Amino acid sequence: xxVVSQHPSxxxxxxxxxxxxxxxxxxxxxxxxxxxxxxxxxxxxLMATSNEGSKATYEQGVEKDKFLINHASLTLSxxxxxxxxxxxxxxxxxSARLESSYEQYFGPGTRxxxx
Amino acid sequence: GDxxxxxxxxxxxxxxxxxxxxxxxxxxxxxxxxxxxxxxxxGLQLLLKATKADDKGSNKGFEATYRKETTSFHxxxxxxxxxDSAVYFCALTHQLDDMRFGAGTRxxxxP
Numbered sequence: 341x342x343v344v345s346q347h348p349s350x351x352x353x354x355x356x357x358x359x360x361x362x363x364x365x366x367x368x369x370x371x372x373x374x375x376x377x378x379x380x381x382x383x384x385x386l387m388a389t390s391n392e393g394s395k396a397t398y399e400q401g402v403e404k405d406k407f408l409i410n411h412a413s414l415t416l417s418x419x420x421x422x423x424x425x426x427x428x429x430x431x432x433x434x435s436a437r438l439e440s441s442y443e444q445y446f447g448p449g450t451r452x453x454x455x
Numbered sequence: 456g457d458x459x460x461x462x463x464x465x466x467x468x469x470x471x472x473x474x475x476x477x478x479x480x481x482x483x484x485x486x487x488x489x490x491x492x493x494x495x496x497x498g499l500q501l502l503l504k505a506t507k508a509d510d511k512g513s514n515k516g517f518e519a520t521y522r523k524e525t526t527s528f529h530x531x532x533x534x535x536x537x538x539d540s541a542v543y544f545c546a547l548t549h550q551l552d553d554m555r556f557g558a559g560t561r562x563x564x565x566p
């Protein structure tokens with residue numbers, strides 16, 4: 341149980357376009373989902389925390405107008421990278437947390453390459 | 456704020472060698488502690504966890520004990536295999552807070 345999926349697993353887009361990444365909890369309801377960014381050979385950096393039905397909370401230094409997060413249901417959160425640039429190329433990982441639980445379950449990640 | 460410090464890698468071992476990856480933390484109260492493993496091109500998988508002092512987490516031959524007195528959660532395995540080659544992350548969280556990760560330690564096991 342507690343499986344989290346991400347789609348797509350990898351995407352290549354042109355500079356200036358927008359890309360949407362989906363994060364789904366497949367067999368449980370997640371009131372809270374997290375979005376992380378991971379640069380090569382580095383640790384995970386928390387970008388934002390999203391709660392179902394409310395606005396996401398962004399970490400300091402993360403542009404909320406560039407990284408749009410929508411948590412419209414208890415099983416789906418989306419991250420849209422708007423007007424992507426090559427420096428946005430990275431590995432994006434989401435996680436989901438069960439209500440009233442401290443455990444996070446991680447998705448397999450999405451590799452974004454902006455050309 | 457809370458933080459996690461891991462030993463720097465990379466770590467290279469021969470098959471069947473003993474593994475230790477050190478992890479220490481700074482936190483108020485009693486956080487929950489985790490070890491995650493990340494295989495190339497994949498997301499994080501929970502390896503083991505401990506939620507209170509003196510708890511020992513174990514899975515797939517890996518072990519780690521929550522040591523409050525030394526604020527440590529060192530990962531150990533008695534005999535590593537080539538398939539254990541991956542990046543290992545130590546992490547902590549307080550109830551319902553976001554998770555804090557260490558920098559990760561890359562392990563390579565050679566046959």
